[in-house]
Amino acid sequence: MVSQLFSRQRFWRKQELSSYYDIVIIGGGVHGLSTAYYLAKFDKDLKVAVMDKSYLGAGASGRNTAIIRANYLTPEGIAFMNASLKLYEQLSGELGLNLLFSQIGRLDIGHTESTLFWLRQRSEYNQLMGVESNLITPDEVKAIVPEIDLREGKPFPIMGALHHPPAGVARHDAVVWGYARGADRNGVELHPFTEVIGITKEGRRVTGVDTSKGRVKAGLVVSATAGWTSTIARMIDIDVPILTYPLQAFVTEPLKPMIDTTISSGELHTYIYQTERGELVIGGGVDHYPTYSHKSTLHMLEELATNAIRLLPQLRGAKVLRQWTGICDMTPDYAPIIGPVDGVDNFMLNCGWGTWGFKAAPISGKTTAELILTGKVPELIEPFDLNRFYEGRLINERAAAIAAAIH
Template sequence: MWEKRPLKDRYQVVIIGGGVHGVSTAYYLTKLGIKDIAVLDKGYLGGGASARTTAIIRANYITVEGIPFFNESLKLYEGLAKELNFNILFNQMGRLDLGHTDAAVYGLRMRTEFNRLLGVDSRMVGPKEVKDLVPPIDLREGKPFPILGALYHPPCGVVRHDAVVWGFARGANNGGVELHPFTEVTGIDRTNGHVSGVETSRGFVQADTVLSTTAGWSSTIAAMVDLNLPLTTHPLEVMVTEPLKPFLHKTISSANLHAYVYQTDRGEVVIGGGVDPYQSYSQRSSLRPIEELAAHTLEMFPCMGQVKVLRQWSGLCDMSPDYAPIMGTVQGLDGFVLSCGWGSWGFKAAPAAGKSIAQLISTGETPDL
């Protein structure tokens, strides 16, 4: 898949974090002519947050900054398998964001109009069309939280997280990038206001530029240069069921019920929700969030009452106060670049984020996002 090379004592760019943001940035840097790059990860490539994502790709956001950015990333995903010559198993099944109250439907209508104004394929549908698109769903007529409408986003899809990481990593490797798993960064050296290199478990490595793409560990890495980031790390818990015959052909999300659901090509049903309310670096699952996810899923799909949970896991999300990412250079510290604060939206943003950060490193100027 990629070559095993000896770790040199100097590189033009060192990328801390071998997840999807690290390898995508490395790949796009090679397209801009920068090839003297080392990607370092304390574990195996794609083994951190990228291995724990549910990998839903969409662009139906609400802000004028977020919609175009995620739409660009969605378009990059649509052509990624061809560009990388690697099947990322991207299934554009479409998505329904359900509204159960008048206020929720009003919010979905606002999102729909913002999406359409900014060129994103979204439209409102009523309960009948929801049922036509997803026959097994319970419209909850006469019950609490009936389905009053939904935002339908046809280009939304799901992708294999490992295939995306491997595809980007192989593409970066083919462009000359060195990939060094099991190489932990333990410190960052500075000289006269400029990053000079990183201390690793395999020795010191000099670098002109150091990029941190470490998701839930971003504040830990930033602390190595005495930078206090406004980030908190929260677990996000997910579970999947035993394989079932195909019955669900859309991604379903309900903000009121705090759950989203889709079925994989292997028949397993992936169930997730929001981040846990407490800060933690623990990646162990706990009972209460999984119990709540199961209960809310059954409110939408009572037919799943006897289905067994196959496995569950937790990932780490780096949450910023305004739920927006932190991307760019650091004032007063030349050569140090951040791509963090992606929260639970990082995987879907990776191609656009990687391409943007690569342009920043290459030109020294912030690209038009």
């Protein structure tokens, strides 16, 4: 019994690459893996492979700060993110793995009248769509986070906040591993360290991929490569309105419990929360220039630390434990792109996850799988097609994604 409890079991099998799959998913991040998981859950006979040039979760999925929330600005964004939040509430049970999902809530702080106007608008849209989100006063903010500096008489005074109780955090690695294990158990082949170096085509039809381990034919190729989407797009000569920006974050040494919610300031481009083991997680906006570089910078550390101390002066003197960077696929309207591409058959995009994609992974994977299996676009993702950029149907989620937006 004891040996059974402590026996080491692989989360997924090692597989030899086959010469054909019904569906090849490029990218073993949380979106590629959740798509594979739901595909195999809905149709166990499909032959699906996920290929990643590195280990599973090596991209932004293993580097994010794991905040999950639904208090977006647009009806499209709110409906989509709320559906994802609902799936997160059941996900540990569904995947049979404790994802440490903890609904600690969220405060979006406003420092000016004009931000309060936007926050009020968000709160009203959210409430109309059944998402709990209320505008609260500085005193109510203080009651939730007694340690916060309301900054009366100082620059960036706190004038109110949008309070969103169902928001939470989860363990990002566990979500990646849970989807990977679930996909594997339903027959999906996972191929880490298998780089896609080309996409094969006959006329307008994609026929498969060239990989670092050889050529593979496929009935459908899905790109779920987030910050690397433009490099995949180049392989089939299409344009995607995506620029790749680095996003940095850091954690402090563990400190005694100080806050038990997530706080975000759009005007300071900074967000903070405390993990269960006491580390303060601090993140902010993307770097100022697009690049594929994963380099962390002292400049960003100083900027984020200064802002965090403005909100929580007790952090002065806290030691930084580690800082890291991931890359993000930013779209002009801060909303994702899911679906086929005009003029290219048997190919699908799942990208545009920018700085907000971790929270979206469950519903993104589920709806992408439904689209692939039925050929019908699920209502929740109808607004997120690539053509919106050519037809002027932009979603404009900037106001909701602002803490992590381009400055």
